[in-house]
Amino acid sequence: MDAILLIDFGSTYTKLTAVDIENEEIIATAKDLTTVESDIMIGFNNAYKKLEEKMKGLNVNFVDKLACSSAAGGLKMIAIGLVPELTAEAAKRAALGAGARILGVYSYELSRTEMKEILDKKPDIILLAGGTDGGNKDCIIHNAKLIAEHIKDIPVVVAGNKNARDEIEDIFKANDVFYKATENVMPRLNTINVEPAREVIREIFMAKIVEAKGMKNAENFISGILMPTPAAVLKAAQALADGSDKEEGIGELVIIDIGGATTDVHSIASGEPTKPGVTLRGLQEPYAKRTVEGDLGMRVSSASLWEAAGTRRIKKFIPDTKYDIEERCKYLQQNVNVIPQTQEEIEFDEALGMTATEIAMERHVGQIESVYTPMGIIYSQVGKDLLNVKYLIGTGGVLVHSPHPERILKAGTFDTENPNFLKPINPQVLIDRTYILSAMGLLAQKYPDKAVRIMKKYLVKA
């Protein structure tokens, strides 16, 4: 049978998914440790052997092999803008949506000290924004000059004031800086335009970063590493929500990915106020929005999760635990390979998952603020209103392996105790049991109809 091989070179595991393209079924999945330090193909071959084992007796012919990657630290980016709340924030959102890990966000005219700091952080790509179209040019030109002076080997994406573009291109050409210029991330005040920048970041990732990270070997065997893994998840989310040309989507949704180091939240929703009389304020939100919480995770970030949440907030989910919350969180951070065995260990992990979900959702969704005025109380909203979102979808180890994933995800829904956070009120909870989201994002790039149908089939009710 004709099949497609989808590969995710993850930070820890290389995961393979074989999809029967005719019957739109998942034939088999397999994983093994990622080996980016030596040769990425070693880990791939180990996983591939496992996959072949599972497909024994089937006559599988791979017509296409597509990959995404977050190996070797993923795609590390610096975002630069003018005002922190405006173009710097827009640049950050564009980079996050492109699947990047943000090492730093800078605003206003950069100093040499900041430039040195940026170099020390060793980013893969720098996103340079600043000024609305026709707005401030001085800042972005100053920053371009400084970049040209100090940086030669880091690709720069220019997505700022269009009126400054010619001058910046001249500066970069004169100094041999590798750059790509695209549309402004904030063409008009409070209006964002993140898609063109995301696409250019993806192009550079494919062309340059994959090679720089020692993954060129992989490209001889597969058709190409198309995007960073988080971008593939966002792509899958968008395909599932909006549907494709022939296949209808399921509507607005939120995906929560609880990992060892970070908790990612993706929302595909307009986020317009759902209640009458609410004034929307602040920077426009992306329809497909991704946030990453680097301090909320199950292992590497379990100690910082405890710091962010505090003992009481975690204890709320496991009032009778025998563990000392602080100690256990620190222990898990030191021992990242712990797999919970006993009932108590499992419950503790679930409680961490619930806490991470609760806080990550609070940071992702919009908030309602009541303003007292001479005319009485009025309500203003900053961020996305996700109250009426229909689906809450969970992925990541703790959810996939837990016997009660719905309980963990419910921590991310609307809470009457904190009604100002606009979390989904009564969403249908789905689980990515077979771990297919990133693979489906890749599939959606070439076969959108099939990807949507397979996701509808394989994401199960919790």
Added chain:
Amino acid sequence: MKNKLVLGVIGADCHAVGNKILYHAFTEAGFQVENIGVLSSQEDFINAAIETNADAIIVSSLYGHGEIDCRGLREKCDEAGLKGILLYAGGNLVVGKQEWSDVEKRFLDMGFNRAYPPGTSPQTTINDLKKDLGW
């Protein structure tokens, strides 16, 4: 190049109708207007002016607390590098029966270039803008 204005209603004030009228009047008159709308803080005005490289900030206040809300805006503009940007204020800037000349003087002392009493026609402001911007 069109002159750019940042327009908005300051403070906990949600009078949206006058704001829309001004937006259309100024746009019609040939300005590029960045309307930040109601419930805007001083910082919102300043951030918008920096990012868009605006020539003037036009502050509306209809609910009587304009004097409190506008205090310190000039100093913050100076601090943010918006030296010499035009600052106008208008609407129902204060409550009670006060002599307009006193009110106007207080706003000019605060660093505003112009202040307008209730019932001012948009055309008056447009004429002043053109004069101040050297049209």
